[in-house]
Amino acid sequence: MRIFVDANILVSVLNKEYPLFSFSARVLSLAGKQGIHIYTSPVCLAIAFYFAEKKSGAILAKKKIGLLTEKIQVAVHSKEDIALIAANNKIEDFEDGLEYYAALHEKCHCIITDDTDDFYFSEIPVYKPEYFLLNHVWKN
Numbered sequence: 001m002r003i004f005v006d007a008n009i010l011v012s013v014l015n016k017e018y019p020l021f022s023f024s025a026r027v028l029s030l031a032g033k034q035g036i037h038i039y040t041s042p043v044c045l046a047i048a049f050y051f052a053e054k055k056s057g058a059i060l061a062k063k064k065i066g067l068l069t070e071k072i073q074v075a076v077h078s079k080e081d082i083a084l085i086a087a088n089n090k091i092e093d094f095e096d097g098l099e100y101y102a103a104l105h106e107k108c109h110c111i112i113t114d115d116t117d118d119f120y121f122s123e124i125p126v127y128k129p130e131y132f133l134l135n136h137v138w139k140n
Contacts, residue, residue, distance in 0.1 A: 001034075001035060001036050001037070001109050001110075001136075002036075002037045002039065002106060002107055002108040002109050003027070003030075003036060003037070003038050003039065003108060003109065003110055003111075003112055003132075004038075004039045004040065004041075004075065004099070004102065004103035004106065004108040004110070004111045004112070005024075005027065005028065005038055005039070005040050005044070005072070005111075005112045005113075006040075006044060006099060006111060006112065006113035006114070006115065006118075007040075007043070007044040007047035007048055007099075008020070008113060008114045008115060009024045009027060009028070009112055009113065009114065009129060010024075010040060010044055010045070010047075010048035010068065011047065011048050011051045011052070012024040012114070013025050013028055013068075014048055014051070014052040014055075014056075014061070014064045014065075014068070015051060015052060015055045015056075020114055020129070023128075023129035023130040023133060024114075024129050026129070026133055027112055027129045027132065027133065028068075028071065028072065031071040031072050032071070037073060038071070038072040038073065039072065039073045039074070039075045039102070039103065039106045039108055040072055040073075040074060040075065040102075041074070041075045041077065041098060041099055041102040042074060042075075042077070043077075043095060043098050043099060043102075044099060045065060045068075045069070045074065048065065048068075049061050049062070049065050052064050052065070073106070075102035075103065075105055075106045075108075076102070076105060076106075077098060077101070077102055077105070078105065081098070081101040081102070081105060084101055085097035085098065085100075085101055088121070090120075090121035091121055093118065096118045096119060099111070100119060100121070100122055103124065104124070108124065109124065109125070110124055110125040110126065110127055110132070110136075111124065111125070111126045111127070112126075112127055112128075112129050112132055113126060113127075113128070114128060114129070116128055
């Protein structure tokens with residue numbers, strides 16, 4: 001299974017933000033296990049770094065991002081993806097569009113986020129981490 005994780009999942013783990021941290025950390029801990037591949041985008045990493053830097057400082061934030069990217073994959077953006085976002089009238093938030101098309105580009109089966117409403121336009125399933133863990137991982 002290929003999973004795309006939104007920036008808020010990364011931020012909650014890097015900054016240990018409860019109660020989301022407990023579920024987000026479990027999702028990220030699945031990387032490479034049971035045929036699960038976890039992706040995020042450079043935009044999500046930049047957002048996560050920004051909030052980690054505010055809490056922990058630049059040196060520790062860089063170290064945390066480095067450790068994180070040892071375990072998960074980084075999706076790419078293409079010029080075509082940007083054109084698709086611009087042409088998609090359903091997408092109002094460009095950042096969410098970048099994340100969505102990165103997930104599609106990597107053929108992800110779902111998006112994990114704490115803000116499921118942000119992806120109202122998604123044609124692939126969008127789950128909160130706790131829902132995903134209870135209904136997909138543990139049933140397999």
